[in-house]
Amino acid sequence: MQRSSEYVDLQVNGYLGVDFNSDQLTAEDLHTACAAIRESGVAGILATIITDHMEVMVARLSRLRQLHEADPLVRETVWGIHIEGPFINREKGYVGAHPPDAVRPANLDDAKKLVEAAGGLARLVTLAPEGDQGMQVTRFLADAGVRVSAGHCNPSLEQLRAAIDAGLTLFTHLGNGCPAQVDRHDNIIQRVLSLADQLIVCWIADGIHVPFMALANYLKCVDFDRSLVVSDAISAAGLGPGRYSLGEHEVIVDENLSTCMDGDTSHLAGSATSLPQMAAKLRDQLGLTEQQVQTLCCGTPRRVLGL
Template sequence: MAHERTVIRGRHYRSGQPIEVVVEDGKLKRIDEWEGAGDSLSQQPLPLIGPGLVDLQLNGYQGMDFNADSITPEVVHSVTRALWKEGVTSYYPTVITNSAAFIEQAVSAIACACEEDPLTAACIAGIHLEGPFISPEDGARGAHPKAHVTAPDWELLQRWQDAAGGRIRIVTLSPEWPEAPAFIRRCVEQGIVVSIGHTAASPEQIRAAAEAGASMSTHFGNGAHPVLPRHPNYLWEQLACNELWSCVIADGFHLPDAVLKVVLKVKEEQMLLVSDAVHLSGMPPGAYETPVGGRVVLTESGRLHLADDPRLLAGSAQMLLWSIAHMVGRGLCSLADAWEMASVRPAAKVGLQAANGLEFGAPADLLLMEWDGSKAIPVEVYKSGASMYTTKRQG
């Protein structure tokens, strides 16, 4: 990690003005107008400078899976480093519904990786436990194995939390279980963000969960029944609940643009982008065999579907930069707003210092990016002021 003075130049991601960012001891010391930008601009365009991306839900990347049968600390190190080229400076490895022993082994491996390597520890802001306290119903359960779905169990969570070294910071559950409100309150008391997802809960159960301290919705609009009552239903209730921030997968496949537009209008700064990417993200198009979905196909367009039924998605295969480009390209919001949906806003929701963005004293977790009007291209990525990824540039 960096413990010296560094000067980084580019254009502010929101204003577009040339700036000099001065970093000392891994934090932002100064952000000034760059008076000497004129000559540099005549030689080459300046990249945009903004906060590094924060992914609250990531299952794997480039063939490496946090839910594989034998996850090791080495896999965690490799994923952490591979994510830099995607602009991700903080993330939450996500462990989904499985046997109690499997979940214990997975979170233990992630904890070991953090204990072995300070850089991995700095990038992993926490573990996201997605299940097994979810709905057992088909549709709402998604691809999670029904055999391992169970009611919220505080003792079981504490067993996993001990194995994780206290790193479980997000829990996705369904509040349809009678045990849910008391469980949610205990989670919140321990500093765990409770997110509603994979649910068949009634509107009354959604409201009770929010009153108990649930404050987020996991991949809103997905992990749901294919057919719902017009009203009431658990989607309308989550949108209407002011306490719930909405995480969405904005890859262009999981949600129609109309849904993204409605969520954005209702939630405003409480709308967050997540990748929810599976291990096939970052892999070339083609047919693959997976332990959960079986035979799947990753298309040239970036869509991942079941080989036997192309109508059915087999998970997300795109990262946050893709979602930013989709939001902007479809005219749903500005580049700066989409950038913040994937960086400072999720950081704010989970209480990270990175929520301060480009402000004095904030962590120097930075993304330098070129924007060609349709695609976000990372140029350089800094973690605590140290350059972790860079492309070759002229000059």
């Protein structure tokens, strides 16, 4: 039975050497990863499938759905799927570790294919509002009961407001999925913070993706009940430094658990830190209370999922 105090992670790409975006994902591998995730103190996750060519994403979603149906432990652990892409911003910096050649504008036909392939497991989709003409895809997903999050994007303030009106409710890992150098005032971080009373904002709290000094400032701007922490864990989580896979790419994890893809150090490629490890950092580095940590790592994520 799940305890309400156990952590809930809405963005997990893999764990313990298992890559959820691998075309060779096996039932045994997924079972092993889920068992380790639960042993770590995480009750449930959204397994995350990232940007790739449509036929590849559809195949990976279908495979994950089939494995989910066949294994009770996987069903207990994987509470749904987070589809991150392919409807994101392809510009350098915003695209992050996603393959630019697979990025495409949001469109209803592809959105329907992805949701259908997930077979009812699609719980969250991250997209770029500026690529969603008339916010049609945002509205379609929201009407279908799928949470919509902006991320890897650079919408104007007006586009963000229009997306919120259409059903956008979250922002994916603020402070990441954007260039290292941005306009000092008019940038995606400031725009989201200006709408913090209308969005739930997700953070990667490993101290690498967002320095703790900056995270402390952000948490003064966004109420705790509108903030949550995700791990954005890749297959290195639970293991440590080394070479791992994310889809068809190699990710190198250094001694500080910083990640880079295919030797490109210009951006991070997911996290090698688990959600329980991040919770400990929130207590130790930021001095958060246990209640505050529970809100970020359990309460708000559960509320996002309607639990």
